[in-house]
Amino acid sequence: MTGSAAPPIPSGAPARRALVTGGASGIGLAVARTLQAAGTQVTVLDRAGTGPAGLGWVRADLADDAQVRAAVAAAVEGLGGLDVLVCNAGVGAQGGVEDNPDDEWHAVLDTNVLGVVRVVRAALPALRRSPAAAIVTTCSIAATVGLPQRALYSASKGAVRSLTLAMAADLLAEGIRVNAVSPGTADTPWVGRLLAGAEDPVAARAALVARQPHGRLVSADEVAAAVAYLASPAAGSTTGTELVVDGGLTGLRLPPRG
Template identity: 75%
Template sequence: MSEEFDGLTALVTGGASGIGLATATVLRDRGARVVVLDRADTAPDGLDLVHADVSDDGQVRSAVAAAVERLGGLDILVNNAGVGAQGGIDANDDDEWRKVLDINVLGLVRVTRAALPSLRASDHAAIVNTCSIAATAGLPNRALYSASKGAVLSLTLAMAADLIAEGIRVNAVNPGTADTPWVGRLLDAADDPAAERAALEARQPHGRLVSAQEVANAVAYLASPGAGSTTGTTLAVDGGMAGLRLRK
């Protein structure tokens, strides 16, 4: 496994924490040279960082160019950067809708657009987008977030169709509720954090939150040259939430 990505290069957005950090670490440990793109000011241990906010096209273009220069090319792009939102359809004002869609959807577009020339030059080009169970299952109090991830799901399929002739594979990973810093902040803000965590765990058939490492392993599979015939696919890492209906 440590040689799976030998000679390949990868850029992971939102790679300074959570699923992004786990993904960057897995790719590095399996042989890839990795740069993370993040708003963080400090690079995670053992990883190189380019600073950018994916809502700013100028920052994105400069950061992607810097990453490609450091890496000497680009084979793998992981579009992981994103933000969450809570509430039903009437809970978020127009500015919040614009902000979340600008980061979760247009941010993916900006980074991919900047990276495409380098990916087109690769013999093993792969893009993996971080989507969500919220794109395929109706979750309460997640209207805005679900809409943004539904767009990511549709965009993944459209990108795969557009880019297959150029040898660029495009897939998405669909995590269930994952044990990440963002979910941790939601739990901390709840009236009863322990009860809220128990409810989120019970919602997933395997009875616990998904780990960032499990999602990262799925991303690595989709990015691997060994998955050369896999494109236009969404891989659920959700403890069975999307498809299982267990009797209680």
């Protein structure tokens, strides 16, 4: 396939086929359900291997290349091809630069960054056969905004952001679009666990809400809607783009409430 982004798929074309990593809960599950509601056939790749009914499921640990290749192959076979890849799976980390030991750095980078690499390279042969292929990565505003106690996590998402742009440049001539969605602080199970472990969970949640200019946490469904747009043929001229869903955190400087 040559040229830039593929033209829109004509009406009456077969349903698009998507693989979503890390789709057992949170943003990934919201993405899977949003795509499915739009008529896309969806398979989820997750370490859990099972989840809500109505979705296809394959199991893999993103740190294991053999597992990833086998799971992607099974997903592509079950779907009959692949048009959309959503690289959402990832793990969090807390602490400043001196707080996380080397083994945690290796583990987080292995999942958050190399996990994307492993899934994309396993999926590329199938994506190259699609008339309108799209890859969407889940990044984070932590890639571009200095957040306290997020050194490791921010570094991993900065790498995902750069990787997304590099893949977009490399794959454009093959008609494969690559974009990222960067949420602000989202109301997800991981954030819930983070707050539950805080000394004062109520105060901790209030602090997270207070730093969001629109006064609340971002919902998983809002992030999923952004992913669905970037994955759709309607975004055929959009590639190498980061769509920020953060309630204004990175771009607005409002006076304090009060």
